[in-house]
Amino acid sequence: MRSPTPTVAVLASTAALVLAGCGGSSSTGSSSSGTSSLAAAARSSASPTSTLTGQITVLAASSLTDAFTKIGKQFESANPGTKVTFNFGSSAALANLATQGAPVDVFASASPKNMATVVAAKAAKTPTTFAKNSMEIAVPADNPAHITQLSDLAKPGVKVALCVAQAPCGVAADTVLKNAKLTVKPATREADVTATMAKVTLGEVDAAIVYITDVKAAGSKVKGIEIPAAVNATTSYPIAVLTGTHTPALSQAFADFVLSGKAGQVLTGDGFAKP
């Protein structure tokens, strides 16, 4: 009987800036009991008898855009009557949203650090790591500055885009450069990895340090240049249900689904490493 009020549903969809076809009245089913059994059902890739319905909003790091869009569709088709809307952005910005009481249900961060601030603010329950990622150099397809190795980024005249130091991709990029003892003066520091990648695909910069998954997702528009493992940086992706969620069963089911083998296949297919 605990159905979410229309206002909450409206707020959630507005916050995600996604047009959700708010179809009719939705009920979350019995939310207090049976969380674990529902979760188990989701883990065994969704029994058709699942009683999960309703809508959740998931905050997810920019680097998860492709993978989570696919995983969200899989989850929805496995659980008819559910709707998952995503809000992709810099993990730092999303952590802010989560702690400031935005009507959101699940947070998937690109770094344990941003998740920790949310947990410290008591806005999230215990997080679980579901994937790992490391860094790669992305250059435009025609590689105008003839970048072949990491040290080329420090050459004068080479325009490099990095994420802002607040975002996990910026932290990781700085770590890589520090490990390699390189001083790179970036041309710009972009808010998140998607914005950083856009500057490469547009050919406005000569190179960027991004996640290997971004290079893979961009396909032929960019070329990837490996960073030696000895200096590379790795980041873990934790996911947690937020304490402010109005649909705990559905939120937990989604988090469990992300940790399931089926979602794992999507993630590894996109280039993520297993946790």
Added chain:
Amino acid sequence: MIGKGPRRRTGERATPWPLAVPAALAVAFLLLPLLAMVVRAPWRDLPRILVEAQALSALRLSLVCATAATAICLVVGVPLAWVLARSPSRWVTPLRGLVTLPLVLPPVVGGVALLIAFGRRGIAGQYLYAAFGIQLPFTTAGVVVAETFVAMPFLVVTVEGALRSADTGLEEAAAILGARRFTTFRRVTLPLVAPSVAAGSVLCWARALGEFGATITFAGNLPGVTQTLPLAVYGAFENDPPAAVALSLVLLAVCVGVLALLRDRWLRPGWGSQTGTAL
């Protein structure tokens, strides 16, 4: 104290309540957020925070870029306003619509458009880059370009409005006395609309100072080079909200200062505000 709406009409009775109540609401709505910022500002740590956040360099960059953008707007925008106000061509109406488009266009869209036009691979930018090695994105010049694009319509619309309502009799008199059209413009028209040019410049400058979307999209975000104060506020908000409030206060102080300085001189009701309402 602040809730009393405009009631300076001499010899009239109190403002009727159907006007007074919504007006008071509007005042409260506009002032409360600013007041909240002042109340919540980390006053004690303000100097330290501003030093750490490199507020001065961001402020300097903001002031320089907004002023440069306003100068460019004046040089090309006033002539454009004259053409829009005086040209008999039937193309003027659609032209006016097009050049004022950035007024309503989301600035981010403007930034994307600028990138596609003037970026290193852009329609015009690739030739700039090939011929002169000029690359506007990620440079301070790029900030000025973004601000000019967004702010120019404010000047053009204000000046054009003044030109249309200005007395053309004086211009005709000058023409009859043998003045050439450009001389008439320089010696008669321009002094006539000078207060509106000033008002338009202030609007244009203020818009440029606050520019965010087009700047971060086209010029990027790098402290000291392209990170203007609004960009610094946005960046600080993600990991250090008090710093964002401190930086916002700086911007607020500058805006209040400029308005206070200019109000009595140029923004008097009648001259500036009359054309200002054209917006």
